[in-house]
Amino acid sequence: MHDWNEVLAGEAMERGPVMLNWHDVAHAGATADTGFNVVIHEFVHKIDLRDGAPDGCPPLPSREARRRWLAVLQAQYAHFREQVIKAERFGEPAPWLDDYGATAIDEFFAVACEAYFVNRERFTREFPPLTVLFDGFYLPAA
Numbered sequence: 001m002h003d004w005n006e007v008l009a010g011e012a013m014e015r016g017p018v019m020l021n022w023h024d025v026a027h028a029g030a031t032a033d034t035g036f037n038v039v040i041h042e043f044v045h046k047i048d049l050r051d052g053a054p055d056g057c058p059p060l061p062s063r064e065a066r067r068r069w070l071a072v073l074q075a076q077y078a079h080f081r082e083q084v085i086k087a088e089r090f091g092e093p094a095p096w097l098d099d100y101g102a103t104a105i106d107e108f109f110a111v112a113c114e115a116y117f118v119n120r121e122r123f124t125r126e127f128p129p130l131t132v133l134f135d136g137f138y139l140p141a142a
């Protein structure tokens, strides 16, 4: 049982297919304003797992690049978690980004990339350092 579970979590997620809920895929266009897109979300998890760990870091060319990536992402994640906690506990306005992103750093990466691709303008207003970071990865200089 234990081995089987590990195969499911490791092999299936790292090298297996991307599983998508058709309802969410069919409605992905309609949720663009909110920055949701389940297709992008799942493929970002695949990119994250390319280097082995679901840590919010895609495959990068050096340890230094990785260190810089995580420094930016973790700072933004911590800030976002604080916003979510303040909204939940003290009734402050809910953050624009899906609060599912506050559950773990790899979910934050996936949720942030959804918003980056779906509603770049709003995303950039909310997370300027992440637009710079993601541009460096998704739009490498020619």
Ligand SMILES: [Zn+2]
Pocket (backbone or CB within 6 Å): 041, 045, 106, 107, 110
């Ligand atoms: Zn996810």
